[in-house]
Amino acid sequence: MMDNFFAGHMYGFGWGIVNFIGVIVFWVFIILSVVWVIRELSKNNSHSNQASSHEEQRITPVEILKERFAKGEITKKEFEERRGLLE
Numbered sequence: 001m002m003d004n005f006f007a008g009h010m011y012g013f014g015w016g017i018v019n020f021i022g023v024i025v026f027w028v029f030i031i032l033s034v035v036w037v038i039r040e041l042s043k044n045n046s047h048s049n050q051a052s053s054h055e056e057q058r059i060t061p062v063e064i065l066k067e068r069f070a071k072g073e074i075t076k077k078e079f080e081e082r083r084g085l086l087e
Contacts, residue, residue, distance in 0.1 A: 061086050062083060062086055062087065065083055065086065066079075
């Protein structure tokens with residue numbers, strides 16, 4: 001009788017470990033999948049940021065000059081002199 005008692009518990013305990021390892025593997029897979037998705041989304045987002053920075057680089061020197069004049073960084077005389085040089 002005692003042999004059957006211990007044999008049943010050992011068998012049940014063995015499957016408990018297998019189930020526990022299965023659950024751990026499942027959650028590791030879920031976590032790694034979420035991390036992978038987040039990284040892929042951030043890569044796509046960084047590529048779009050790079051594209052917008054390239055668009056910003058297409059600003060002409062005259063446009064920069066106009067911005068500086070609008071901000072009050074240069075006077076009207078400086079603006080006209082520099083614009084004349086650029087055009």
